[in-house]
Amino acid sequence: TSNINLAVVAGDGIGIEVVEQGLAVLEAALKGTDATVSQTAFNLGAQRWHATGETLTDADLDAIRGHDAILLGAIGDPTVPSGVLERGLLLKLRFALDHYVNLRPAKLFAGVRSPLAEPGEIDFVVVREGTEGPYVGNGGSIRTGTPHEVANEVSVNTAFGVERVVRDAFARAAARQRKHLTLVHKHNVLVHAGHLWRRTVEAVNAEFPDVTTDYLHVDAATIFLTTNPSRFDVIVTDNLFGDILTDQAAAITGGIGLAASANINPDRTAPSMFEPVHGSAPDIAGQGKADPTATVLSVAMLLDHLGYAAESAKVTAAVAADLVERGTRVRSTAEIGTDLAQRVAE
Amino acid sequence: TSNINLAVVAGDGIGIEVVEQGLAVLEAALKGTDATVSQTAFNLGAQRWHATGETLTDADLDAIRGHDAILLGAIGDPTVPSGVLERGLLLKLRFALDHYVNLRPAKLFAGVRSPLAEPGEIDFVVVREGTEGPYVGNGGSIRTGTPHEVANEVSVNTAFGVERVVRDAFARAAARQRKHLTLVHKHNVLVHAGHLWRRTVEAVNAEFPDVTTDYLHVDAATIFLTTNPSRFDVIVTDNLFGDILTDQAAAITGGIGLAASANINPDRTAPSMFEPVHGSAPDIAGQGKADPTATVLSVAMLLDHLGYAAESAKVTAAVAADLVERGTRVRSTAEIGTDLAQRVAE
Ligand SMILES: CC(C)[C@H](C(=O)O)[C@@H](O)C(=O)O
Numbered sequence: 001t002s003n004i005n006l007a008v009v010a011g012d013g014i015g016i017e018v019v020e021q022g023l024a025v026l027e028a029a030l031k032g033t034d035a036t037v038s039q040t041a042f043n044l045g046a047q048r049w050h051a052t053g054e055t056l057t058d059a060d061l062d063a064i065r066g067h068d069a070i071l072l073g074a075i076g077d078p079t080v081p082s083g084v085l086e087r088g089l090l091l092k093l094r095f096a097l098d099h100y101v102n103l104r105p106a107k108l109f110a111g112v113r114s115p116l117a118e119p120g121e122i123d124f125v126v127v128r129e130g131t132e133g134p135y136v137g138n139g140g141s142i143r144t145g146t147p148h149e150v151a152n153e154v155s156v157n158t159a160f161g162v163e164r165v166v167r168d169a170f171a172r173a174a175a176r177q178r179k180h181l182t183l184v185h186k187h188n189v190l191v192h193a194g195h196l197w198r199r200t201v202e203a204v205n206a207e208f209p210d211v212t213t214d215y216l217h218v219d220a221a222t223i224f225l226t227t228n229p230s231r232f233d234v235i236v237t238d239n240l241f242g243d244i245l246t247d248q249a250a251a252i253t254g255g256i257g258l259a260a261s262a263n264i265n266p267d268r269t270a271p272s273m274f275e276p277v278h279g280s281a282p283d284i285a286g287q288g289k290a291d292p293t294a295t296v297l298s299v300a301m302l303l304d305h306l307g308y309a310a311e312s313a314k315v316t317a318a319v320a321a322d323l324v325e326r327g328t329r330v331r332s333t334a335e336i337g338t339d340l341a342q343r344v345a346e
Numbered sequence: 347t348s349n350i351n352l353a354v355v356a357g358d359g360i361g362i363e364v365v366e367q368g369l370a371v372l373e374a375a376l377k378g379t380d381a382t383v384s385q386t387a388f389n390l391g392a393q394r395w396h397a398t399g400e401t402l403t404d405a406d407l408d409a410i411r412g413h414d415a416i417l418l419g420a421i422g423d424p425t426v427p428s429g430v431l432e433r434g435l436l437l438k439l440r441f442a443l444d445h446y447v448n449l450r451p452a453k454l455f456a457g458v459r460s461p462l463a464e465p466g467e468i469d470f471v472v473v474r475e476g477t478e479g480p481y482v483g484n485g486g487s488i489r490t491g492t493p494h495e496v497a498n499e500v501s502v503n504t505a506f507g508v509e510r511v512v513r514d515a516f517a518r519a520a521a522r523q524r525k526h527l528t529l530v531h532k533h534n535v536l537v538h539a540g541h542l543w544r545r546t547v548e549a550v551n552a553e554f555p556d557v558t559t560d561y562l563h564v565d566a567a568t569i570f571l572t573t574n575p576s577r578f579d580v581i582v583t584d585n586l587f588g589d590i591l592t593d594q595a596a597a598i599t600g601g602i603g604l605a606a607s608a609n610i611n612p613d614r615t616a617p618s619m620f621e622p623v624h625g626s627a628p629d630i631a632g633q634g635k636a637d638p639t640a641t642v643l644s645v646a647m648l649l650d651h652l653g654y655a656a657e658s659a660k661v662t663a664a665v666a667a668d669l670v671e672r673g674t675r676v677r678s679t680a681e682i683g684t685d686l687a688q689r690v691a692e
């Protein structure tokens with residue numbers, strides 16, 4: 001038997017509820033295989049911060065490193081100053097564990113209504129860079145709070161960092177049917193970063209001659225996501241543009257209740273992290289209203305990453321079948337989770 | 347009689363075609379008033395750059411400064427390296443002439459089909475900051491072209507710059523029926539710039555107590571633009587987020603063929619500039635296929651800015667009437683322009 005040593009960071013708000021269901025589906029998917037799951041729950045997020053002032057200590061990080069993967073619910077709470085948990089916990093995990101591929105599929109499942117496309121017409125994946133760009137935290141302000149304040153934010157982009165994520169995106173495109181890669185940036189304004197991205201895509205394309213490429217400015221990309229989302233196959237883009245586009249992509253494929261993501265360390269020097277794209281949604285937390293589907297689809301990505309391709313496919317198929325029959329029926333978080341786990345077990 | 351001393355920068359591609367129609371409508375709108383228009387055409391853009399290597403000289407800028415307003419078509423051509431004309435001409439104009447309010451209305455006119463809303467349901471305006479943020483050009487790269495390249499882009503935000511645009515946005519919100527202002531930023535990640543924006547909105551709100559406010563992260567804003575665009579009244583945001591959101595806003599209100607914009611210097615220390623949101627569209631340039639409506643609506647903003655409120659309203663009404671009857675009828679650039687000018691003259 002093999003064991004999956006899973007770090008569980010349920011986090012804040014609805015994170016706790018959706019992770020519970022994600023774990024149930026994970027157990028169901030592995031039933032009948034020789035794999036087991038052992039979980040370590042990490043108390044990280046608003047509660048821990050209020051109690052101790054800590055976001056993510058070196059000891060936490062070391063403990064997490066010892067695991068095969070991380071399942072994360074959601075981070076963030078209105079009682080904590082904006083940025084404290086995001087920068088000190090969520091982004092710290094992504095950066096410290098070198099999650100340079102932030103993978104976000106956008107697929108319109110049958111049964112899911114989109115104002116902009118028919119089911120099957122949207123099926124692309126965003127490869128969002130996860131360890132550079134304006135997310136690096138290299139900002140600062142002077143004369144803060146005075147009329148002479150200057151607040152800067154620095155986007156840092158390295159050939160090393162851009163090349164590795166671009167290569168990963170090409171490999172994903174090459175493995176897909178359409179084999180098409182779209183670089184999204186804003187190289188007519190952010191000329192230095194943008195030209196590095198562009199040159200890198202051109203150079204790496206030589207290694208993947210059967211992948212076709214094109215380029216869109218980020219503003220134009222939001223137009224095509226509205227008027228012609230089926231034009232996309234694989235998108236590669238920087239950390240901030242990826243953040244923006246993947247929320248829009250979620251909105252056109254059934255909403256963030258369905259949007260999964262994987263923060264991947266492709267070199268496997270540290271555990272990868274799987275999380276729904278949505279936040280902690282404090283307005284509906286604790287009421288059983290959250291849709292755990294995004295977390296369940298993130299669990300499918302986790303299984304795939306760890307080599308359980310068949311089990312991953314079972315989870316995705318269960319979600320697909322559930323969505324076909326879902327209609328406008330309202331179920332609680334636990335009901336959806338139980339239904340999905342049951343389908344997986346069948 | 348009063349004279350409008352207009353600088354005309356037709357620019358590249360379809361810019362030339364749409365500006366011609368915009369000028370015809372401007373003439374029509376002023377017929378019967380005591381106002382006249384005198385135009386100075388500036389040869390700026392790809393052709394000039396190829397011929398002389400110049401984008402915008404000090405002499406050009408000085409000459410433009412002497413005018414009451416600028417009508418701009420579009421800048422950019424695939425034969426010119428990306429960024430050269432954008433940074434050296436378009437953004438140089440916005441920055442040098444202190445166009446700190448980049449105003450972009452998003453209105454779903456009757457007769458225009460949107461997959462996301464019924465006519466009348468979308469009516470908001472984006473106040474995009476125009477002279478700061480990641481657009482300042484404070485980037486650079488080292489070891490360019492080597493595996494050790496580092497390319498940075500700096501977003502600069504000042505209390506001075508943020509406060510003036512936020513105040514302008516509040517004043518616009520206060521003058522509207524719903525009196526609602528939404529700040530869009532990403533203060534959970536871009537904590538320094540984001541918190542400056544947030545503090546500024548809170549502070550200036552005291553001067554406009556009847557304006558309600560809320561806040562959205564830029565990623566969430568793209569979701570609401572998809573699922574509930576009618577929630578927006580006035581959006582205030584930084585230069586880059588404003589660029590992204592206004593293209594998405596155009597996409598949900600009939601496309602960039604209809605999206606107008608005004609680069610305003612509210613202190614009137616230099617001429618303001620009026621331009622369609624769309625680009626030079628080299629793929630359809632010179633074929634009479636471009637829709638001049640966005641330029642005509644920009645002319646309406648120009649008239650309003652110069653104090654010709656009744657004439658501005660006439661132009662907007664002509665566009666509204668044309669859109670109601672437009673259907674799927676295909677007309678050339680000149681035909682649409684002529685039809686609009688005729689309606690204005692009626
Ligand atoms: C919570 C926030 C820091 C995060 C991000 O910006 O990456 C979120 O929006 C996401 O997309 O995972």
Ligand SMILES: CC(C)[C@H](C(=O)O)[C@@H](O)C(=O)O
Pocket residue numbers: 188189219422432433436437589623625
């Ligand atoms: C052409 C480009 C520099 C410009 C911008 O980014 O501001 C355009 O996209 C716009 O929105 O006016």
